[in-house]
Amino acid sequence: MMLATVVEGTALKETAARSTGAQDTASGDAAARDAAARRRWALIALAAVAVLLVPWTVVLAVTLPGSTQVDNWPLAWIGLDVLMAAGCATTALLGLRGDPRARLTASATAAIAVLDAWFDITTAGTGAPLAQALLCAVAEAGLAGACARLALGKGRGRRQAP
Incomplete structure (x- = not known):
């Protein structure tokens, strides 16, 4: 039983x-x-x-309008570059730690670099200012490409304990 x-x-x-x-x-x-x-x-x-x-x-x-007066022009450009530098630093820090969130910051940084290049070119005057903007755009396109590759690549992922 x-x-x-x-x-x-x-x-x-x-x-x-x-x-x-x-x-x-x-x-x-x-x-x-x-x-x-x-x-x-x-x-x-x-x-x-x-x-x-x-x-x-x-x-x-x-x-x-075709043109306009802009207040705080230097602050706008400095802020964009600071944002791009912070994106690069954060992506590097997270990437070196093997944190998969580096893909997110790499994506955002690529977008910021493209925007920076766009505004550099479209707001530049003719002649030397435009040549300088195009030169900067080449560097920013390189940064955007590197960030896109990091964002879309397989990456290392999270580190595994031994």
Whole structure:
């Protein structure tokens, strides 16, 4: 009788474990579906923003003046370069530690370098200022390329303990 009770108890525990596992799997599946739905809606929202930016760009092209007076011009350029330097430093620090978040900072730094090059060229005067801007843009394009390669490459990932 004692053996039968133990066997029945074990069978009940196994059935309960399978049932709980099925519930865990079902709740995990539901969570995955919810996450996929949230991701899908976020992507739909991004697509909507992309579509809405087209007419906004046309409005800007038609209404913005050809030139303007800008306050705090040096601060704007210094801030952009400080941001780019911080991105480079953070990417290097995280990358040397084997932290996978280095891909994120590399991505952001690449974007900043491209923006810097764009504004260097589009705001430069003719002649020597434009030549200097183009020279800087070549260096910034190199930085953007290196950062994009770091962001998209396989990388080292997180270091494993020996």
